[in-house]
């Protein structure tokens with residue numbers, strides 16, 4: 001029997017295992033020097049002013065909203081084509097998520113719809129670079145400037161993405177990254193916030209670890225214990241338990257060294273899928289600007305209902321039967337029970353997102369997928385539409 005092609009298999013090698021083992025065997029496994037080293041490396045890679053590690057992108061979004069000053073009853077405009085944590089983080093600060101429908105070609109938030117949703121209560125725009133394709137940043141930045149709004153970039157899919165030669169995450173007030181198990185760079189669980197404002201950075205740094213005065217953990221490092229004078233810490237904020245630890249950071253450092261190599265493999269799989277699936281009743285995400293770098297985190301297919309009666313869920317079952325994993329990124333957030341109850345969203349709130357959410361699926365696009373496997377996946381999709 002053919003081996004299962006996993007949808008989001010991480011690419012972890014001996015180097016990651018060796019570095020993690022080194023940390024585990026050392027005297028320090030919590031937040032420490034390895035975590036700081038990872039932050040420095042990430043900051044250099046992203047060409048950003050500050051980088052602060054956390055234990056998830058959800059934590060990064062939550063902290064960003066708080067320290068961008070978003071409060072109870074404020075409104076934050078965001079996309080309906082995203083994962084729950086984008087919406088949840090807005091709800092967590094007591095603000096109201098206001099949806100601006102996507103562009104049906106790029107699947108990213110449509111700037112025209114953003115402007116229509118602005119009210120006196122609007123304080124921020126939370127954008128998602130879906131699948132790794134940068135949003136229409138020029139237009140979004142102009143809107144933010146005109147209405148004095150904060151921008152938070154959800155870069156969970158967009159570690160490698162660039163817009164006009166500049167890394168995404170550097171355009172907004174903060175950029176939030178995910179290192180969850182299926183992401184282009186994984187630490188198992190983890191995240192990073194990048195920003196350019198020193199004050200925000202300082203506040204985020206304290207808030208991510210209980211609100212303890214700066215670097216309180218350093219007091220326990222083996223070299224600090226030798227100091228003659230014991231130092232106390234202060235609690236200066238009501239903080240969170242959002243810190244990354246050295247075990248995870250060790251994995252992140254090695255993964256970051258491989259980022260370009262892995263990106264190239266993803267790029268060739270992306271191009272192969274696009275080439276081999278032409279002629280089928282499918283649509284793909286349109287890369288509509290010249291000067292962008294796609295992170296190729298996801299390869300999204302959309303069934304074109306005008307050209308076929310075949311259903312997305314049946315295609316997923318068919319692929320699964322043939323040992324091919326597939327994902328859905330995403331069903332529109334307007335379909336989810338809790339948001340329908342809380343915000344009154346319906347099938348008509350964001351029609352483009354509803355269509356995409358009902359008809360899209362994602363193919364495996366990680367570095368462990370071989371060319372032979374990708375061709376097999378394409379053959380099976382063709383077979384499904386011929387049946």
Ligand SMILES: Cc1ncc(COP(=O)(O)O)c(C=O)c1O
Nearest residue numbers: 056057058083085156178179180
């Ligand atoms: C668009 C988007 N935002 C945020 C997140 C949350 O990331 P994390 O699991 O690191 O909290 C995800 C995770 O898949 C995501 O896809």
